[in-house]
Amino acid sequence: QLHLQESGPGLVTPSETLSLTCTVSGGSVSSSSYYWVWIRQPPGMGLEWIGSFYSSGSTYYNPSLKSRVTTSVDTSKNQFSLKLSSVTAADTALYFCASARFTGGSPSWGQGILVTVSS
Amino acid sequence: DIRMTQSPSSLSASVGDRVTITCRASQNIGDHLNWYQQKPGKAPKLLIYGASSLQSGVPSGFSGSGSGTDFTLTISSLQPEDFATYYCQQSFSTTWTFGQGTKVEI
Numbered sequence: 280q281l282h283l284q285e286s287g288p289g290l291v292t293p294s295e296t297l298s299l300t301c302t303v304s305g306g307s308v309s310s311s312s313y314y315w316v317w318i319r320q321p322p323g324m325g326l327e328w329i330g331s332f333y334s335s336g337s338t339y340y341n342p343s344l345k346s347r348v349t350t351s352v353d354t355s356k357n358q359f360s361l362k363l364s365s366v367t368a369a370d371t372a373l374y375f376c377a378s379a380r381f382t383g384g385s386p387s388w389g390q391g392i393l394v395t396v397s398s
Numbered sequence: 399d400i401r402m403t404q405s406p407s408s409l410s411a412s413v414g415d416r417v418t419i420t421c422r423a424s425q426n427i428g429d430h431l432n433w434y435q436q437k438p439g440k441a442p443k444l445l446i447y448g449a450s451s452l453q454s455g456v457p458s459g460f461s462g463s464g465s466g467t468d469f470t471l472t473i474s475s476l477q478p479e480d481f482a483t484y485y486c487q488q489s490f491s492t493t494w495t496f497g498q499g500t501k502v503e504i
């Protein structure tokens with residue numbers, strides 16, 4: 280049973296870079312059985328996929344965010360990370376990390392971390 | 399991008415009701431359609447994957463059907479704990495998209 284936990288600052292200044300980390304337990308970020316995703320949810324709104332990355336090194340990002348998003352993985356810590364640059368108030372959201380199966384669906388999610396963009 | 403359109407956006411129902419939520423894709427996605435339940439402030443919970451496969455641990459009152467562009471989530475007999483928001487999501491494309499959500503209210 281995978282367990283995921285997001286961590287990072289809850290407050291980010293406009294125009295700065297939002298940085299979040301997802302720590303995985305119960306499995307390996309290097310596993311070829313899963314791939315890893317970031318999803319966010321602005322207050323009172325729906326779910327928005329940010330991006331996915333695979334153990335092969337392939338990455339895919341939401342076209343609307345692609346120019347500002349980077350992801351990375353630290354296998355030694357069993358973590359993967361998200362960076363979103365040049366943030367504005369529109370990036371205020373609950374950010375989730377999750378695993379995804381090739382057979383379909385994301386059965387394991389972190390609890391989410393609320394990130395507010397404000398000066 | 400593949401656009402996912404859910405209907406209705408919200409519905410009112412009572413305990414014991416049969417509830418049906420539909421999701422339409424803007425192009426053929428085969429059976430690469432997943433359904434999630436979300437309660438306020440919580441992470442989404444996977445209910446159905448591959449359009450019709452019940453995720454382990456999910457009550458059998460939930461079922462999914464459809465393929466291609468039209469999909470349905472059915473709750474056979476609404477329970478108090480089922481009042482939540484439901485999202486469909488396509489994983490046909492490497493760029494995922496979600497429906498806008500359907501809020502099931504008392």
